[in-house]
Amino acid sequence: MTTPTILWFRRDLRLSDQAALIAAASEGPVVPVYILDDDTPKHRKMGGASRWWLHHSLASLGAALRDKGSRLILRRGKSDTVLGELADDVGTTRVHCIRHYEPWWRNAERAVAQALDLVCHDGNYLLPPGSVTTGSGDPYKIYTPFWRALKEHMPPPDPANRPRDIPAPSSWPKSDTLADWDLLPTKPDWATGFAQEWSPGEDGARARVDDFVSEAADYDATRNLPSVEGSSRLSPHLHFGEVSPAYVWHRTMKAGGSVDVFLGEIGWRDYAQNVILQFPEYASKNARDRFDPLPWRDLREAKGDFAAWKQGRTGYPIVDAGMRQLWTTGWMHNRVRMIAASFLIKHLLIDWRHGEQWFWDTLVDADYGSNAVNWQWVAGTGIDSNMFSRIMAPLSQSEKFDAGDYIREWVPELAKLSDAVIHDPDEHGCRPKDYPAKVIGHREGRERALAAYAKVK
Numbered sequence: 001m002t003t004p005t006i007l008w009f010r011r012d013l014r015l016s017d018q019a020a021l022i023a024a025a026s027e028g029p030v031v032p033v034y035i036l037d038d039d040t041p042k043h044r045k046m047g048g049a050s051r052w053w054l055h056h057s058l059a060s061l062g063a064a065l066r067d068k069g070s071r072l073i074l075r076r077g078k079s080d081t082v083l084g085e086l087a088d089d090v091g092t093t094r095v096h097c098i099r100h101y102e103p104w105w106r107n108a109e110r111a112v113a114q115a116l117d118l119v120c121h122d123g124n125y126l127l128p129p130g131s132v133t134t135g136s137g138d139p140y141k142i143y144t145p146f147w148r149a150l151k152e153h154m155p156p157p158d159p160a161n162r163p164r165d166i167p168a169p170s171s172w173p174k175s176d177t178l179a180d181w182d183l184l185p186t187k188p189d190w191a192t193g194f195a196q197e198w199s200p201g202e203d204g205a206r207a208r209v210d211d212f213v214s215e216a217a218d219y220d221a222t223r224n225l226p227s228v229e230g231s232s233r234l235s236p237h238l239h240f241g242e243v244s245p246a247y248v249w250h251r252t253m254k255a256g257g258s259v260d261v262f263l264g265e266i267g268w269r270d271y272a273q274n275v276i277l278q279f280p281e282y283a284s285k286n287a288r289d290r291f292d293p294l295p296w297r298d299l300r301e302a303k304g305d306f307a308a309w310k311q312g313r314t315g316y317p318i319v320d321a322g323m324r325q326l327w328t329t330g331w332m333h334n335r336v337r338m339i340a341a342s343f344l345i346k347h348l349l350i351d352w353r354h355g356e357q358w359f360w361d362t363l364v365d366a367d368y369g370s371n372a373v374n375w376q377w378v379a380g381t382g383i384d385s386n387m388f389s390r391i392m393a394p395l396s397q398s399e400k401f402d403a404g405d406y407i408r409e410w411v412p413e414l415a416k417l418s419d420a421v422i423h424d425p426d427e428h429g430c431r432p433k434d435y436p437a438k439v440i441g442h443r444e445g446r447e448r449a450l451a452a453y454a455k456v457k
């Protein structure tokens with residue numbers, strides 16, 4: 001077969017263990033394409049931090065393809081329209097892709113399949129979302145039984161190597177230039193701290209896996225300590241598909257030691273996709289509709305508090321450290337994400353959907369399923385979630401998880417404070433002048449949240 005085949009990349013920006021690439025390359029010449037599509041996701045188009053990551057990941061993928069004598073074609077527009085045009089340009093109807101589960105991608109796959117011969121493959125999750133079901137054939141709603149059932153099918157198949165050759169077409173269709181897409185911020189360039197933290201792309205992802213496996217045995221003991229680099233920091237690499245979860249699974253298992261807790265977190269990632277498959281509007285609707293009448297504060301009235309939260313100026317050191325880490329690096333420690341999200345929802349009584357949107361824009365790992373599932377988990381509105389009435393106390397969480405060094409790193413105003421006082425400088429009467437007072441007292445915030453909850457209980 002000499003007619004070219006299109007390989008449609010989205011959040012699967014890798015050459016290894018890439019089932020769509022393997023299938024396309026086995027059929028003949030391959031035309032790899034990435035389409036910058038802000039139309040299909042509409043208000044769910046990628047946020048600023050994700051666009052920064054995407055730029056560098058595409059640069060890396062393009063270079064890896066060139067090494068194989070291939071290219072990455074860049075086009076912009078609505079995916080089904082652009083794929084139709086590209087198919088005409090190269091004289092084919094055949095397209096391979098990795099299946100995606102965000103509602104807009106499912107719609108796009110349906111639209112493409114009406115006009116072209118689209119073949120979807122699995123590979124971005126441990127198991128295809130929707131394939132693990134209860135005895136009665138229903139999808140799981142709760143994480144623990146879901147994970148127990150999924151593990152029965154593990155380990156995942158051995159990850160496939162990159163194909164030795166990627167056959168090139170006799171001529172290449174036209175392509176945009178990456179720099180013209182303006183994915184990087186300029187005025188102001190708020191991403192200067194990102195480059196120090198991250199190496200987007202498949203090589204960077206594999207290096208991150210290598211680093212992590214050497215310390216994976218300590219994961220359980222250190223993952224909740226924000227001052228220690230105890231977790232893998234693989235989330236943006238996994239989100240953009242620069243490494244497959246099957247690869248991560250096998251590399252981690254080879255490292256030995258007890259890695260069950262870590263693999264269980266990879267399981268949360270699979271679980272989140274199963275949730276959005278069942279509830280496509282999970283990022284905008286309470287899964288438990290009894291929470292719909294909860295009297296959130298009007299954002300016009302709460303504008304100042306919301307701004308203080310986003311800027312890391314709430315007067316709660318652990319929350320502020322997390323929000324500043326997020327702004328500077330595009331990532332926040334998981335324990336601190338929970339504390340900061342809980343603070344917004346409960347202490348500030350601001351609707352979780354505003355927080356979800358802020359994370360969507362500022363996280364390099366912003367993921368439709370994982371973000372929504374975790375926000376609803378913290379809010380207590382999800383199908384599997386914490387109880388609303390369990391209100392995290394940010395100050396004691398900060399002490400319990402020994403966040404002193406973390407706070408000193410991200411809140412320089414507090415850098416000189418000792419562990420004994422740093423978690424709550426107000427309480428100890430040693431708040432520096434340039435650090436804000438608490439936007440609300442812990443007890444006051446807690447009581448207001450419980451009063452609001454009483455209305456929907």
Ligand SMILES: Cc1cc2nc3c(=O)[nH]c(=O)nc-3n(C[C@H](O)[C@H](O)[C@H](O)COP(=O)(O)OP(=O)(O)OC[C@H]3O[C@@H](n4cnc5c(N)ncnc54)[C@H](O)[C@@H]3O)c2cc1C
Nearest residue numbers: 231232233234235265266268269334337366367370371374
């Ligand atoms: C409010 C809130 C919002 C979040 N939004 C996102 C998001 O948009 N994208 C995202 O990937 N994660 C999100 N998380 C989950 C979690 O915080 C991050 O996955 C984790 O901090 C990433 O760091 P890591 O790679 O070092 O994780 P590790 O602890 O090393 O875990 C390994 C991998 O497992 C997955 N994972 C771990 N915890 C979770 C979890 N709770 N839910 C789903 N997957 C998980 C990630 O892919 C992660 O890379 C959110 C958590 C909270 C509380």
